[in-house]
Amino acid sequence: MDNALPAIKIKKVVIPLEGVHCASCVARVESGLAGMPGVMRVSVHLPSRTAFLSYDPGLATTDAITRKIAEMGYKALAVSESPAKAENIAGAELEREKNMFFKKFLVSLVITCFLLLGGVYDFSPYTMMMAAAFVWGWCGFHFHAGMLRSLKARAADMNTLVSLSTGATFFYGVFITLFPGVMSMSYHAQWHEVAMLVTFINLGRWLEARSKSKAADAVTNLFKIAPKFARRVKDGKEELFPIDEILPGDVIALRPGEQVPVDGAVLNGVSAIDEALLTGEAQPQEKSPGSKVYAGTINKTGALEFSATSVGEDMVLMKIIKAVEESQAAKSSVQHLVDRISAWFVPFVLLTAVTALGFWLYYTDVSRAVNVFAAVLAVACPCAMGLAVPMAVAIGFGRAAGLGMLINNGDVLERISKVDVVIFDKTGTITEGRLKVSKLRPWKLTEKEFLTLLLSAESKSEHPFAEAVRLYAAGWNIACEAPSAIEVVPGKGIFARLAKDRVITAGSPKWFAEEGIALPDGIQGELREVDGSLLLLADSGRFIGYAALSDSMRPEAPALVKELVAMGIAPVIASGDRRAAVEAVAKALDISEFYAEVFPEEKKQIVLRHKALGMKVAVVGDGFNDAAALAEADIGIALRSGTDIAVKASDITLMHSGIAGVAQAIKLSKVIRRVIMENLLWAFAYNLILIPLAAGVFYPGFGVVLPPYFAGGAMALSSVSVVMNSLRLKRMKI
Numbered sequence: 001m002d003n004a005l006p007a008i009k010i011k012k013v014v015i016p017l018e019g020v021h022c023a024s025c026v027a028r029v030e031s032g033l034a035g036m037p038g039v040m041r042v043s044v045h046l047p048s049r050t051a052f053l054s055y056d057p058g059l060a061t062t063d064a065i066t067r068k069i070a071e072m073g074y075k076a077l078a079v080s081e082s083p084a085k086a087e088n089i090a091g092a093e094l095e096r097e098k099n100m101f102f103k104k105f106l107v108s109l110v111i112t113c114f115l116l117l118g119g120v121y122d123f124s125p126y127t128m129m130m131a132a133a134f135v136w137g138w139c140g141f142h143f144h145a146g147m148l149r150s151l152k153a154r155a156a157d158m159n160t161l162v163s164l165s166t167g168a169t170f171f172y173g174v175f176i177t178l179f180p181g182v183m184s185m186s187y188h189a190q191w192h193e194v195a196m197l198v199t200f201i202n203l204g205r206w207l208e209a210r211s212k213s214k215a216a217d218a219v220t221n222l223f224k225i226a227p228k229f230a231r232r233v234k235d236g237k238e239e240l241f242p243i244d245e246i247l248p249g250d251v252i253a254l255r256p257g258e259q260v261p262v263d264g265a266v267l268n269g270v271s272a273i274d275e276a277l278l279t280g281e282a283q284p285q286e287k288s289p290g291s292k293v294y295a296g297t298i299n300k301t302g303a304l305e306f307s308a309t310s311v312g313e314d315m316v317l318m319k320i321i322k323a324v325e326e327s328q329a330a331k332s333s334v335q336h337l338v339d340r341i342s343a344w345f346v347p348f349v350l351l352t353a354v355t356a357l358g359f360w361l362y363y364t365d366v367s368r369a370v371n372v373f374a375a376v377l378a379v380a381c382p383c384a385m386g387l388a389v390p391m392a393v394a395i396g397f398g399r400a401a402g403l404g405m406l407i408n409n410g411d412v413l414e415r416i417s418k419v420d421v422v423i424f425d426k427t428g429t430i431t432e433g434r435l436k437v438s439k440l441r442p443w444k445l446t447e448k449e450f451l452t453l454l455l456s457a458e459s460k461s462e463h464p465f466a467e468a469v470r471l472y473a474a475g476w477n478i479a480c481e482a483p484s485a486i487e488v489v490p491g492k493g494i495f496a497r498l499a500k501d502r503v504i505t506a507g508s509p510k511w512f513a514e515e516g517i518a519l520p521d522g523i524q525g526e527l528r529e530v531d532g533s534l535l536l537l538a539d540s541g542r543f544i545g546y547a548a549l550s551d552s553m554r555p556e557a558p559a560l561v562k563e564l565v566a567m568g569i570a571p572v573i574a575s576g577d578r579r580a581a582v583e584a585v586a587k588a589l590d591i592s593e594f595y596a597e598v599f600p601e602e603k604k605q606i607v608l609r610h611k612a613l614g615m616k617v618a619v620v621g622d623g624f625n626d627a628a629a630l631a632e633a634d635i636g637i638a639l640r641s642g643t644d645i646a647v648k649a650s651d652i653t654l655m656h657s658g659i660a661g662v663a664q665a666i667k668l669s670k671v672i673r674r675v676i677m678e679n680l681l682w683a684f685a686y687n688l689i690l691i692p693l694a695a696g697v698f699y700p701g702f703g704v705v706l707p708p709y710f711a712g713g714a715m716a717l718s719s720v721s722v723v724m725n726s727l728r729l730k731r732m733k734i
Contacts, residue, residue, distance in 0.1 A: 009056065009057060009058070010040060010054050010055070010056060011054070011055055011056075011057045011081075012052070012053065012054050012081065013052075013053050013055075013062065013079050013080060013081055014050055014051070014052055014053075014080050014081070014082070014086035015050065015051040015052075015053065015065070015066075015069070015076050015077075015078065015079050015080075015086070016048075016049065016050050016076075016077040016078055016086050016089040016090035016093060017029065017044070017049045017050065017051055017069065017074050017075065017076060017077065017090075018049075018074060018075040018076075018077055018093060019073065019074040019075055019146060019149060020044065020046065020049045020074060021146070021157065021158055021159065022046075022157050022158040023046065023345070023385055024155070024156065024157040024158065024345070024346050025044075025046075025074070025157050025158075026044045026046050028072055028073075028150075028153065028155050028157070029042075029044050029051060029069065029072060029074060030042050030043065030044050030051075032068060032069075032071075032072045033051070033053065033065065033068060033069070036055075036060055036064065036065065036068055037059045037060060038055050038056040038057075038058070038059025038060030039053060039054075039055045039060055039065075040054040040055055040056065041053070041054040042054075045390055045394070046387060046390045046391075047387065047390050047391050047394045048087070048090050048094075048394070049090055049093070049094070050086055050087075050090050051069075053065065062079045065079070066079065071153070072153045072155075073146075073149030073150055073152055073153040073155075074149070077089050077090070077093060081313070082313055082318075094209055097205075097209050098206060098209035098210055100142070101202050101203075101205045101206035101209060102206045104138070104139040104140075104142075104198075104202045105139075105199060105202040105203045105206055107135075107138075107139055108135045108139040108195055108198050108199040108202060109199050111131050111132075111134065111135050111139075111195055112135070112192060112195035112196050112199050114131060115128060115131055115132060115191045115192045115195050116192050118191065118192070125177050126177065128177075128191045129173065129174060129177050129191065131191070131195075132170060132173065132191035132194045132195055133170070133174075135194060135195045135198050135199075136166055136167070136170045136194050136195075136198060139198050139199075139202060140162070140163070140166055140198045140201075140202075142159075143159045143162040143163045143166070143201075144159075144163045144167075145159075146158075146159025146160075146163070147159045147160045147162075147163035147164070156346040156347065156350065157346060158346070160346060160350075161346065161349060161350075161377045161378070161380055162201055162377070162378065164350075164353075164377050165197065165373070165374040165375070165376075165377035165378040165708060165711075166194055166197050166198055166201075166374070166378075168370055168373050168374045168377075169190060169193050169194045169197065169370060169371070169374045169708055170194045172190075172366070172367075172370045173190060173191055173194065190367075190371070193371070193374070193707065193708050196708075197374070197378055197708050197711075200715075201378070201715065204715065204717065204719060204720060207720045208719045208720055208723060228242060228243055229241065229242055229243065229261070230243055230246050230250075230252050230261035230262060231252060231253040231254070231255075232246065232250050232251065232252060232253075233251040233252065233253050233305060234251070238253050243261055243262065243311070244312070246261065246262050246308055246311050247308065247311065248308050248309060248310070248311060249307060249308060250307070250308045251267065251305055251306070251307055251308075252264060252305070252306055252307075252308055253303070253304075253305055254271075254293075254299050254303065254304040254305070254306065255299070255303055256271070256299055256300065256301055256302065256303060257298070257299065257300075258298075258299050259295075259296060259297065259298050259299070260273065260293045260294060260295055260296065260297045260298075260299065260306075261295060262295050262308045262309075262310065262311045262315060263292070263293065263294050263295055263308070263309050263310035263311070263314075263315045263316055263317075264292070264293050264306035264307050264308045264309050264310075265290065265291070265292055265293070265306055265307050265309055266287050266288060266289050266290060266291045266292075266293060266304055266305070266306045267289060267305045267306055267307055268289060268304070268305040269287075269288075269289075269302055269303050269304040269305055270286070270287065270288045270302050270304075271286075271287050271299055271300065271301050271302035271303065271304050272284035272285065272286055272287065272300045272301050272302075273285055273287050273293060273297050273298065273299050273300060274297060274298040274300055275294065275297045284300050287304065292309075293306055294315070294316045294317065295315045295316070295317045295318075296317045341385065345380070345385065345687075346380075349376065349377065349380040349691065350377075352376055352691060352695060353373050353376040353377050353695075354373075355695075356369075356372050356373060356376050356694075356695040356696060357369050357370075357372065357373040359696075360372045360373075360696065371705075371707060371708055372694065372695060372696050372705065374708040374711075375694035375695075375705070375706045375707065375708045375710075375711040376691060376694045376695050376711075378694070378708050378711040378715055379690045379691060379693075379694040379706060379711035379714055379715050380687060380691055380715065384679075384682070384683035384686060384687070384718040384719050384721075384722045385680075385683045385684070385687070387679070387683075387719060387722050387723060387726075388676065388679035388680045388682075388683045388722055389676050389679070389680070391679070391722060391723055391726040392672055392675045392676045392679055392725075392726040392729065393413070393672065393676070394726075395726050395727060395729045395730060396668065396671070396672030396675070396726075396729045397672075398730075399668065399729050399730055400665070400668055403661070403664065403668070403734070404654065404655040404656040404661060405652060405653070405654055405655065405661055405664070405665050405668070406652065406653040406655065407651070407652050407665075407669070408650065408651050408652065408653065411651075412635060412651045412652060412669060413669050413672055413673045413676070414673065415616060415634045415635055415651075416618070416634075416635050416665075416666055416669040416670065416673075417669065417670050417673050418616040418634075419569055419616045419617070419618045419634065419635060419666060420568075420569065420570065420610075420615040420616050420617070421569065421570045421571075421572055421610055421615050421616075421617050421618070422564055422569055422570070422571055422572065422617075422618045422619075422620060422662065423572045423573075423574050423603075423606065423607065423610070423617060423618070423619045423620070423629070423633070424571065424572065424573050424574070424619075424620045424621075424659075425573075425574065425575060425603075425619075425620065425621035425622065425626050426573055426575035426577055426581075426582055426585055427464055427533065427551060427575065427576075427577060428464050428622045428639070429620055429621055429622050429626075429639065429659060430553060430554060430557050430573065430585060430589070430659070431551040431552060431553050431554060431585065432551060432552050432553070432554055434464075434468075434551070434552075435464050435465060435467070435468035435533065435549040435550065435551045436468055436471070436472070436549065436550055436551075437468050437469060437471075437472035437547050437548070437549055438531075438532055438548050438549060438550040439530070439547065439548035440545070440547050440548075441526075441545050441546050441547070441548070442544065442545040443520060443523075443543060443544050443545040444544070445544060445545070448476065448478065450537065450544060450545045451472075451473055451476060451478060452478050452480055452481075453504055453537060453539060453544065454469055454473075454506065454535075454537050454547060455469055455470065455473045455478060455480040456480040456481045456482070456483060456496060456498060456504060457483070457494060457496040457504040457505075457506040457537065458470065458494070458496075458506060459480055459482060459483065459496075460482075460483065460486055460496075461486070461488065461494055463488075463494075464551075465506075465533070465535050465549060468549050469535075469547065481498050481499065483496035483497055483498055483504075484497050484498070484499070485497040489507070489511070490599075490600045490627075491576045491598075491599040491600040491603075492507050492508060492510075492511040492514075492576075492599060493505065493506050493507015493508060493511050494506050494507065502539065502540055503539075503540050503541075504537065504538070504539055504540075505517065505537070505538040505539075505541070506535055506536070506537050506538075507535070507536060508534065508535075508536070508576060508577075508578075508597065509527060509534055509536055509578065509597075510597045512536050512538065512543070515541075517536075517538045517541060517542075517543055518543065519536075519543055520543060523543070523546075527546070528580070530548045530580075531548070531550065531580070531581075531584075532548050532549055532550035532551070532581060533548070533549045533550075533551065533577050533578065533581055534546055534547075534548060534549075534578055535547045535548075535549060553585060553588065553589075554658055554659060556658050556659060556660040557589060557659065558588075558589055559660070560659055560660055560662060560663055561589045561590065561591060563663045564662075564663060567663070567666070567667075569618075569666075570593070571589070571591050571593075572591065572593045572594065572595075572606075572610075573585065573586050573589075573591055573593075573594040573595065574594070574595040574598055574602075574603050574606050574629070575594075575595070575596055575597075575598065576597060576598055576599060576600075577596060577597070578596060578597060579596035579597060581596075582594050582595075582596035582597075583596065600626070600627070600628050600629070601628065603619075603626065603628065603629040604628040604629050604632050606629070607619060607629050607632045607633050608632065611634070616634045616635075617633045617634050617635070618633055618634065618635035618636070618637060618662075618666075619632075619633035619635070619636050619637065620637045620638075620639075620659060620662055621636075621637075621638060621639075622638060622639040626638075630650050635651050635652065636650035636651045636652070637650055637651070637652045637653075637654065637662055637665065638650035638652070638653050638654070639653075639654050639659070640653055640654060640655045640656075652665050664734055667734050668734045671729065671732055671734065672729060675725060675726060675728065675729055678725055679722045679725055679726060682718075682721060682722060682725070683718070683722060686714075686718050687718075690706070690711070690714055693705070693706055694706040694711050
């Protein structure tokens with residue numbers, strides 16, 4: 001009887017939200033959705049106001065999720081599996097809000113000027129009240145509607161603070177105007193306070209929305225510039241088709257100056273393509289038959305025909321957008337701490353405002369007490385705290401994407417600043433990875449027979465050694481036998497089963513020793529004299545020769561090693577290659593610590609050994625055999641040219657072809673973290689100083705207390721300052 005549990009199918013969606021404005025909103029949505037059956041993970045990204053959900057469609061439905069969002073007082077604008085579509089919807093909503101805030105700011109500014117003239121001209125108190133009522137009711141309607149939604153959900157947020165502060169001042173004025181005989185003649189309605197408070201807060205919200213739209217440019221530009229049509233070739237004719245109608249296998253024509261519409265493989269033609277959009281490299285890349293091309297890149301010179309391989313959400317460009325947005329939404333430990341503090345912030349402010357109201361009512365008068373109550377509520381800014389981390393992460397990760405680096409999670413920022421050692425793989429990482437067969441040494445068979453068996457063994461492998469063998473064999477016009485089965489042993493070699501149960505073994509000398517495959521007399525000494533890497537071959541357990549392969553070092557490697565040493569980071573090499581080959585590279589780079597002939601599990605042990613010594617370890621690799629070390633390291637950095645499993649196991653992916661981005665990624669991550677700390681310091685210091693100031697704590701000693709309109713302006717500037725400080729990341733020199 002099979003007791004195995006059925007596999008859980010996880011579905012990921014992106015939901016643009018309406019009504020999310022502060023950290024309290026984020027906490028409410030996340031906690032509400034996380035409590036639903038079937039929801040595995042939820043993270044709300046405040047700058048873009050989007051929720052990222054992973055859920056089991058067998059237990060939860062999109063209708064149930066959207067209903068839950070509505071019950072919490074918010075609105076799901078869409079439910080999409082496409083980050084590009086969600087980004088467009090969220091961007092359109094942000095643009096609508098930005099225009100609304102600006103329009104209401106202008107209207108309230110004009111009416112505020114009229115109300116200020118009340119001190120000069122003797123306007124009717126009812127005229128003044130109606131003007132103030134329009135500002136409070138219409139120009140501040142979105143705040144009141146937000147407060148009602150939060151009260152319906154039995155919670156409080158920034159809208160609650162703004163609505164209560166403006167409402168207290170407004171209704172105090174209404175009471176004074178309608179019942180003038182109740183209060184003494186010294187009490188006056190302060191209509192300009194109401195209008196100025198609404199005006200300043202709307203101005204701040206407009207500036208904040210405007211800054212947020214700029215912050216999203218780094219990511220949205222990735223798909224905004226993508227072409228909408230492609231020239232499909234059929235029956236020798238070219239015809240324009242929408243991108244959505246292009247299918248894998250379609251032949252696409254590309255003219256000079258045009259953008260590549262979808263991912264594909266070149267069939268005909270030679271050209272150079274600018275891939276700076278994806279890799280950050282300014283130098284165009286040469287393309288010829290067999291080369292890969294990617295959507296959004298620009299064809300510079302020649303004409304090409306290519307076969308579409310990936311379309312829609314499967315394109316590298318769309319995957320980059322999704323990876324960047326998901327990493328922006330991921331919560332770091334710092335963000336979780338800020339979220340917990342923010343959840344208590346609004347209740348704390350409400351308690352402080354009520355306490356200050358009671359104190360000032362007892363010792364002074366109603367007018368002063370209402371002003372203090374309104375000022376405390378107006379000056380408190382949960383938005384600044386809520387935006388401190390995600391805004392810096394959004395802009396910083398977008399900047400990284402523009403430089404050809406994908407940072408896959410927010411926790412990288414906290415770990416990378418303390419990196420002590422970087423462990424490099426050799427082949428394909430420090431070296432070019434474009435190996436060439438420099439020597440064939442068959443044993444008791446001809447070179448052609450040896451090469452035929454070697455090609456048969458390596459015909460289905462993705463290892464750089466296999467690619468070198470295939471390139472070398474191409475000039476011999478050899479027809480190899482396709483193996484019926486293969487078994488790849490990561491970091492060691494490969495078994496290939498041919499006809500008549502014949503097993504060909506190809507791998508390293510160390511692995512041959514492990515497998516008990518004996519080498520003829522004299523071969524051991526011969527192998528020690530060979531420069532480069534070695535690939536030994538055996539036929540059914542009998543040694544039949546070896547191939548020597550050579551590789552060239554990446555030109556940027558020496559400068560990178562020097563830069564890391566200058567940063568106080570120790571470079572280390574860990575490779576499965578022979579000691580002589582690894583030692584030669586280490587000596588050329590002046591690296592004192594290196595490990596040769598290590599298997600994948602041993603690479604992982606090297607990482608663990610350094611971590612046991614209290615070091616923070618980064619690993620840079622590109623192969624299947626690097627995946628375990630990449631996953632175990634504090635920071636895993638993979639080259640995009642490497643295998644998919646290495647990329648998935650890493651924290652940072654370098655999209656360009658070289659390794660110069662390793663130091664750049666570390667520097668950028670440190671800069672992002674520094675900006676986050678600056679934002680948090682400002683947000684907490686701001687609230688720590690201005691809330692007591694608005695409550696009148698400093699009045700006895702200094703005679704200073706904030707008026708409500710000044711408090712509203714200060715609140716607006718707080719959020720804007722956090723966003724503007726984060727925007728510096730777009731221009732900082734890395």
